[in-house]
Amino acid sequence: MKNYLLTEEQIIALFNAAAEHYELYVPVNSENGQVFCWEKTARLDKMVPSNIQPTASIKKFFFPNSEPMFGFKKEKQEIELYQAAASVPRLVLGVHSCDLGSIKVLEALFKDTVDDELFREKRQNTVLVGISCSAKDWACFCSQLEINSRFSQDGDLFITPREEKYILSVTSAKGEDYVNKYLENGETVAGFTPANDLGEEETFTLDFPKIKEVMDSGFELPVWEKFARKCINCGICTFLCPTCHCFDVFDEARRERGARFRCYDSCMFPEFTRMAGGYNPRSAKAARLRQRYLHKYKYFVDNFNLIACSGCGRCIRHCPVNVDVRQNLNILQHSGSEGEDD
Amino acid sequence: MPLAEIIAGKCQDCQYQEMDNYDELLPYPQKIGLTAKGENVLTAYEKLEFEKRWPEWARHFENCIQCFACRKVCPMCYCTECIASKNEPRLIPQSVGGKQNTVWQITRIMHLAGRCIDCGECERVCPAKLPLRRLTLKMRQIVNDYYKYVPGLDPRQDLFWSSYSKKDPEYLIFKPEEK
Amino acid sequence: MTNIYTPYLAKIKKIIKETHDVKTFQLELVNPESKKKFNYQPGQFAEFSVFGVGESTFCLASTPTRPEVLECSVKKAGKVTSAIHELWEGDTVGIRGPYGNNFPVKQLKGKNLVFVGGGIGLAPLRSLINFVLDNRGDYGNICLVYGARTPGDLVYKKELEDWDKTPDFATHITVDKSAGNWKGTVGFVPVILGEVAPGAENAVAITCGPPIMIKFVVKELSELGFKAADIITTLEMKMKCGLGKCGRCNIGKVYVCKDGPVF
Ligand SMILES: Cc1cc2nc3c(=O)[nH]c(=O)nc-3n(C[C@H](O)[C@H](O)[C@H](O)COP(=O)(O)OP(=O)(O)OC[C@H]3O[C@@H](n4cnc5c(N)ncnc54)[C@H](O)[C@@H]3O)c2cc1C
Ligand code: SF4
Ligand code: SF4
Ligand code: SF4
Ligand code: SF4
Ligand code: SF4
Ligand code: FES
Numbered sequence A: 001m002k003n004y005l006l007t008e009e010q011i012i013a014l015f016n017a018a019a020e021h022y023e024l025y026v027p028v029n030s031e032n033g034q035v036f037c038w039e040k041t042a043r044l045d046k047m048v049p050s051n052i053q054p055t056a057s058i059k060k061f062f063f064p065n066s067e068p069m070f071g072f073k074k075e076k077q078e079i080e081l082y083q084a085a086a087s088v089p090r091l092v093l094g095v096h097s098c099d100l101g102s103i104k105v106l107e108a109l110f111k112d113t114v115d116d117e118l119f120r121e122k123r124q125n126t127v128l129v130g131i132s133c134s135a136k137d138w139a140c141f142c143s144q145l146e147i148n149s150r151f152s153q154d155g156d157l158f159i160t161p162r163e164e165k166y167i168l169s170v171t172s173a174k175g176e177d178y179v180n181k182y183l184e185n186g187e188t189v190a191g192f193t194p195a196n197d198l199g200e201e202e203t204f205t206l207d208f209p210k211i212k213e214v215m216d217s218g219f220e221l222p223v224w225e226k227f228a229r230k231c232i233n234c235g236i237c238t239f240l241c242p243t244c245h246c247f248d249v250f251d252e253a254r255r256e257r258g259a260r261f262r263c264y265d266s267c268m269f270p271e272f273t274r275m276a277g278g279y280n281p282r283s284a285k286a287a288r289l290r291q292r293y294l295h296k297y298k299y300f301v302d303n304f305n306l307i308a309c310s311g312c313g314r315c316i317r318h319c320p321v322n323v324d325v326r327q328n329l330n331i332l333q334h335s336g337s338e339g340e341d342d
Numbered sequence B: 001m002p003l004a005e006i007i008a009g010k011c012q013d014c015q016y017q018e019m020d021n022y023d024e025l026l027p028y029p030q031k032i033g034l035t036a037k038g039e040n041v042l043t044a045y046e047k048l049e050f051e052k053r054w055p056e057w058a059r060h061f062e063n064c065i066q067c068f069a070c071r072k073v074c075p076m077c078y079c080t081e082c083i084a085s086k087n088e089p090r091l092i093p094q095s096v097g098g099k100q101n102t103v104w105q106i107t108r109i110m111h112l113a114g115r116c117i118d119c120g121e122c123e124r125v126c127p128a129k130l131p132l133r134r135l136t137l138k139m140r141q142i143v144n145d146y147y148k149y150v151p152g153l154d155p156r157q158d159l160f161w162s163s164y165s166k167k168d169p170e171y172l173i174f175k176p177e178e179k
Numbered sequence C: 001m002t003n004i005y006t007p008y009l010a011k012i013k014k015i016i017k018e019t020h021d022v023k024t025f026q027l028e029l030v031n032p033e034s035k036k037k038f039n040y041q042p043g044q045f046a047e048f049s050v051f052g053v054g055e056s057t058f059c060l061a062s063t064p065t066r067p068e069v070l071e072c073s074v075k076k077a078g079k080v081t082s083a084i085h086e087l088w089e090g091d092t093v094g095i096r097g098p099y100g101n102n103f104p105v106k107q108l109k110g111k112n113l114v115f116v117g118g119g120i121g122l123a124p125l126r127s128l129i130n131f132v133l134d135n136r137g138d139y140g141n142i143c144l145v146y147g148a149r150t151p152g153d154l155v156y157k158k159e160l161e162d163w164d165k166t167p168d169f170a171t172h173i174t175v176d177k178s179a180g181n182w183k184g185t186v187g188f189v190p191v192i193l194g195e196v197a198p199g200a201e202n203a204v205a206i207t208c209g210p211p212i213m214i215k216f217v218v219k220e221l222s223e224l225g226f227k228a229a230d231i232i233t234t235l236e237m238k239m240k241c242g243l244g245k246c247g248r249c250n251i252g253k254v255y256v257c258k259d260g261p262v263f
Helices: A008-016 A097-111 A117-124 A173-182 A208-217 A223-228 A236-240 A285-304 A325-338 B041-045 B050-063 B069-073 B098-111 B121-125 B132-147 C032-037 C079-085 C119-134 C157-165 C189-196 C211-223
Strands: A003-006 A023-026 A039-041 A066-075 A078-083 A090-095 A126-131 A157-162 A165-170 A247-254 A257-264 C008-017 C022-029 C045-050 C054-059 C070-075 C092-099 C112-118 C142-148 C169-175 C203-208 C231-233
Touching (some): A078 C092, A097 A126, A126 A173, A165 A173, A208 A285, A208 A325, A223 A285, A247 C054, B041 B132, B050 B098, B098 B132, C022 C079, C045 C070, C054 C070, C054 C079, C070 C119, C119 C203, C157 C169
Parallel strands (some): A090 A126, A126 A157, C112 C142, C142 C169, C203 C231
Antiparallel strands (some): A003 A165, A066 A078, C022 C070, C045 C092
8 A cells, every 4th residue: 555645735736636537526514514415626725624424425426316227218119228428537535434434335235146337337437535534423333343434445545634744545546546647746655554443432332243143033023113113214314324225216208208217215115115016025114124224234244244334323313213223233232142121 | 501502493483382272381491482583594584685595495405315204204294195105197206306306395395385383393304404494484474374374273273275265365376466 | 338227128029918907918129139148047037117117027927948939927016017008019118137046947857846826926837837848858747726816817828728738737727706607616726736636746836826825825735745845936025126236125135036036
């Protein structure tokens, strides 16, 4: 891994140098103090902040809220199909370790068995620039998932502030290409040791192998009902989650032209599994919440050997009724050994 | 800690702290309602010039992710099948984008005319932080101006959607000058 | 840029009205290239698109041993299926697949086969039955127990008659409720299965139909001496992508669309 020591001006110049070929995305504070998503900007004029984790996760760039998969045109009995144009190269700045870590999960899923070109093409066309996080809040639990909030090699480039300057670490071949192409006389540093995670003020430790063990045998546990009691099935937790990838497929057409789209869907919605004729294998709220938890901490581990959660805390922070996955997992990890009271 | 700091935005301009249809009234620990009577987020917003309003809304509607949490949380949304989930025919576009989201939100607000009790929950839960109360308050204002109806205020009053009077204004069908 | 969600274009060559709500569509892929790529086995399914309306999942009811036709039988159930029923011969549709696993045609060699089907569930069985008939020497005796709600709901009537005349092929057709001039058996499929009592010796049972029927059929089969390993069923879950990506068809860690539908 190559590391450069750069001044703020140099970093800004490095990203502005490519502005002609790349769309630049930065997290910025909007008027109401909330950052919903990275926003496109023509030029960078100051360093991106390190304390912003946008509400919408990084998956939007590769797996947008809704996207056309192909277009069609009808003429009498004939059909003509169109493919979407290639995506524009993008440079996304100020991505935190949790979001960078989550991409592995989506990559595993989208390339499994058959490769999903819609996802891969956008991922290949995007340079992700991480930043050492200085914004850990009450909902974050990335360190429990062995993600270092202060450093990550899951993106393409990574920025760590050091005194008045910045360390730019090259963490992928794509990142290297970028630096080779656009960095003018950068000074490399030897012996850079990335900062360690600060940890969380968590009162309990989540033991994921233990949790999985409980889940392996715990399909019918009474706790599911308890966890789900206050959930309103709004789906916010899955729409915002960087690792959730469920989608719906549908057509939209006006007269002879139209397109087939996919858009986010959620296992928290009752309609998700409802079949023609009305039968629904997951008609109960508890069954849906259980699907979410089991999918993230068990099925995905079974199928891909990865936990489908990066501890970003969005599902906790934005849940309207305070369903807290950490607390629930904590109850779960103890319910195996002691038996569930209640 | 002062109440003003922890209280929900909606409670700051609550107009109904002293209702008279209770069985038992527990004393409030502290008086809420911090804004002057009649002032709320809508009155504050309407001071903004008209031309400046749409660009801001356009941006907000772009942000909506169509999670429908605003619908799920609403105590007055009670349809067993929401118009936004119906697929035969599909009336609310399923794709997500500024225009489509505007259709969704305007439809939701219209459907809550005469029903919305201004609990402010939709605005509170929205992960994209759309200022939805401006819309719901406006709808309540229109319903009240035209039909003298404030949902939930008087349990003896006929329900807005199921009552009809010859005196009902027809502005929604005819323009006022055509009358 | 192409992607895995883009279907092949296909023309509807012929539409056969099976019952008041089931039609069979004979399709031909438009592009000879895609014809070559579309290699399927009995038991697999495909995504059928009506452009402008959407996609739905159907079993391939034809057999690869008769490559001239690709058939799907569609029961009118909702939005997409209604639109499919309104199509004309000559219309262009989309077809994406084949997806899922298939019946273990190799392991079945030399075995006696017991088919138990209900309603539209005969579609995937038909694929395998015709496959077996086209490779007759490889398989033992065939027994079919097939039922529908009423005589009017029986699908593939013409073929059922032909099968009945085929040697070493015992067909038992039943309806839940008699109507019109029905002279055949009346009774639920699991009950008739019990009466027919096909031998479990060197036999494999393959069943497809509504979940409730499958449940009782499996019970009946085990009473007849079939071991769990000798019973093959197909499962149904709501599907969208057919590729293990959209996330809705899992039963535990198993995704029916890519690990099933044959279990
Ligand atoms: C592996 C498999 C094989 C099938 N084979 C056949 C067949 O050969 N013949 C036949 O008539 N039917 C078959 N079905 C059922 C058929 O897919 C549904 O009846 C059909 O999708 C209903 O679609 P719709 O749009 O008309 O209904 P709507 O109620 O409008 O449903 C909307 C969407 O929900 C999904 N959906 C709804 N119900 C089901 C369901 N039961 N199963 C899967 N997805 C569903 C579809 O993706 C559909 O696009 C099969 C289902 C599966 C899973
Ligand atoms: S965000 Fe909370 S209330 Fe909404 S679906 Fe998720 S757990 Fe339930
Ligand atoms: S499950 Fe929650 S904490 Fe984990 S990645 Fe998803 S939103 Fe973040
Ligand atoms: S099944 Fe639920 S938890 Fe799993 S990816 Fe889909 S929406 Fe997320
Ligand atoms: S307005 Fe907010 S809560 Fe409603 S659908 Fe849009 S993002 Fe979700
Ligand atoms: S403010 Fe009105 S529209 Fe919003 S949730 Fe409350 S009752 Fe529903
Ligand atoms: S149908 Fe999409 S995952 Fe199985």
